[in-house]
Amino acid sequence: MTHLTRRHLLASAAGAGLVAPLAAPAIAQTFPARPIQMVVPWGAGGGTDATARIIATLMEKEFGQPVNVVNRTGGSGVVGHSAIATGAPDGYTIGMITVEISMMHWQGLTQLNPESYTPIALMNEDPPGVQVAANSRYADLKALADAIKASPGRLKASGTGQGGIWHLALVGWLGAMGLPASAVPWVPSNGAAPAMQDLAAGGVDIVTCSVPEAKAMLDAGRAKSLAIMAAERNPQFANVPTLKEAIGVDYTVGAWRGIAAPKGLPAPIAERYTAVCKKINESSEFRSFMSARGFGVRWADATGFAQFMAAGNTSMGVAMKAAGLARGS
Structure with missing residues (x-):
């Protein structure tokens, strides 16, 4: 191989190396076609x-x-x-x-x-809120949490199907308080709307679902939200505290x-x-x-x-x- 040929091959290789970095941005410039x-x-x-x-x-x-x-x-x-x-x-x-x-x-x-x-x-x-019926004896989340700790298994919750996001939100919250999942038995539902209806009717004691999903029942005065499982309050529901604000539990989750x-x-x-x-x-x-x-x-x-x-x-x-x-x- 002559010196000239070798130099040409090296130049070609170098050129090929330069082409790839230049071609990548061009893809984005012509996308989408x-x-x-x-x-x-x-x-x-x-x-x-x-x-x-x-x-x-x-x-x-x-x-x-x-x-x-x-x-x-x-x-x-x-x-x-x-x-x-x-x-x-x-x-x-x-x-x-x-x-x-x-x-x-x-x-x-x-x-x-x-x-x-x-x-x-x-x-x-959308983080879940902790909702109770409007006539619930629990005025704030601390009172509810204390009741769960005092009588594990007595209060029932709903919000979605077994193993759905709102069920796991409840389990995560209980775990953050040092309680087992069985501390609040889960009643499966076909979604947040029927669960909120059941809450208002007295069929369950707690519903964990996003506050927007609970909004209709909240606005109708048939339920109240005690806290949300988020790092910050939702500006649209500014009066609802976070778990950390309400009971000092730093647990967040959301859909x-x-x-x-x-x-x-x-x-x-x-x-x-x-x-x-x-x-x-x-x-x-x-x-x-x-x-x-x-x-x-x-x-x-x-x-x-x-x-x-x-x-x-x-x-x-x-x-x-x-x-x-x-x-x-």
Whole structure:
């Protein structure tokens, strides 16, 4: 091999090395070139669907391409979450993942977990409140907590199905107080609305569900919220204290929604998505939409979202094991 040929090969290799870094940003500049599919693991008309559709609408304005929401339901969330995880990592399939991704694998329903995705952004979180009937003898959370400690097993709670997010919120709160899950037996329901009806009728003593879900009964004067399991008060329910304020227990949990893509999404596209989601999260259109429905707005970028999910995944595992509901790992 001549010196000249060798020099040409080295120059070509160097040039090739320069091409890759320059090409990556170009991907983001030309993206998207066609419509995007946003997969939603839950049914049309629900809170997750509504949140996804406002994000998709605002995303279309930013990208100049259609963002089509596709509801892939079934398997307690497994079907839709799987459709997001197994999509092509090219940016044209994204989805709205929810708190259930931190729960389903513990239940043995799937091997999917928060690390099965490219995280893009956390957009929403709704922490549960601790609701009692309007005529309940418990005027504040301390009185309720003292009653639970004094007579474990006497008071009953509801809010969702067995092993659902609001059941685990109760179990986590009890655990933070040093109590077993059996200290407040769970009565499964088909959701927060029927549970709140049961609360008002005297069928159960406590309902753990998001305060927005309880709002109708609160506004009707048939229930009262004693605390929320959040780090800060909800501005829309500013008179409801946090657990820490009420009884000194520093425990937080919530139902959340975020945008994610299949694992392996090129970094330039992922970063573009995160920037667009941040703009949407801060927009008056998004905030007005969420506020009108009582949904909480929360922001975390890709790194923060990954850390948020990892912490939630651990706490869900603890709660499920405490409740005897863990079937997987």
